[in-house]
Amino acid sequence: MSLIMTYLPLVVVSIMALGFAPLAWLVSRLIRPNRPTAWMEMTYECGSEPIGEAQVQFKFQYYSFAIIFVVFDLVVTFLLIWAVAFGGLSTMATVWVLLFFAIMILGVTYALKKEEYLWI
């Protein structure tokens, strides 16, 4: 049996799942009222007149964590592959992966200690 046939149920279900929300909006268009006013179309800002635009340049205060996150995401990807292949691997392969993981942990510990005062 072909691979396409195996994944056909998933394709059908994902059409239903992803189409659920747009379909609900399309159907509700038939029965809901539509009387927009100037007040309704104003951006909400706790009842006062909105000041300026919100689509501005913004700063991620946690950028140092974001960088560690990107590095560690890759490490975990390697570990995930290693975890399922564990049964067929030699002892040396396991030792290398664990060494790699330990070095990464050490690096993160150092970075977190160093970045402790960088948080704004």
Add this chain to the structure above:
Amino acid sequence: MAYKSILDWITFGNIMENPWYPFGDLYNLPFDISYKLWEIIGGALAWLINLLLPGNPVSTWLVADGTSVGGALLIFMIVIFLVVFICTLLSLWMERKVLGRLMDRRGTMIGLKGFLQCVADGLKTFLKENTLPKKIDKMTYMWTVALVIGVSVLIACMIPLSGRWFVVNYETGLLIIMAFFALAPFLILVSGWAQNNKYSLIGGMRAAELMISYEIPILIMIMTGCFLAGSFNIGDIVNAQRDIWYIVPMAIGFVTFIFCATAEAERTPFDIAEAEAELVEGWQTEYAGMKWGLIMLAEYFRGYVSCAMIVILFLGGWNIPFVSDNVNNLVPELVFLAKVWLVFFVMILMRGAFARVRTDQIVNIGWKVFMPLSVLNFVIVLLLKAGGIY
């Protein structure tokens, strides 16, 4: 073959013998149900057409093997979706009831102990006017929220309820669900930008920040579970804990995972992206009516998936320990759902008991508490596996 009575059209044959059967050599209960439903619909249609025009090709086409599987797949889609939808509505009802009791009130009271209140609320949002602010980026605004809801519904549908109730028996089961699960914060970040509202922008940034802090511990703990079972396949992971649940070797991981899964579902105490006390509704501020209702529903879909992941990884999935296979195979779907709702009950208790964490606290908790705990959990499991106990 001569077609005389209607029973010649509706045969209720064995679905596994159909050459187009899409699940290989595994029996699939929802597909069986939908196949029989399609046989009733298609067979009756074919019988009617054949009465009017005897010997026409349309009737035989309607009951052919391939057509039956195609029609059954359409009903299968609705069956899977409806079951997940009703489970989610039940957990929504449970949350409103239990949270009410925790706050010393009765919760929803209308119809079937308050269950119909959820349905009525859904209908109400359905009838609400579609409010679109002037300054938004409309395309992004609509598509991101449609995808947030769609992805949440999709992962809820992809969770298997038992060895016979699944959509696809993936070899990458947990991983693919995790990948779709982690997609939402990115969409929320884009959506917060598109709404052109300061609260939404801050909410979107907070969603990304939340993801940065819990994603690594949760992945390490999933890796540990897959390491014990030696597979990503959900069925294999569940069957590996037939008698001893993984909560025994991974006790530390279990506690950590409950918190991380709560954060993943963006529930209190980790709902900083929509903190209604500080940010109005966070990234949902500009969504009104039907859109807001569906976002709320998607949140419960995500809560359901979080609980299901805990049950699959730690609480033995659809198996009851120490019983014979006959008892175990009776209604594994209900066993699984009962466990999911039990975990969800704990999550409701957490929502009732804990205060929301601050934004700087969540990053520190994620990297300085959850992360070392998950690594410790992994080291314990590694020692157990190296010692030959598992």
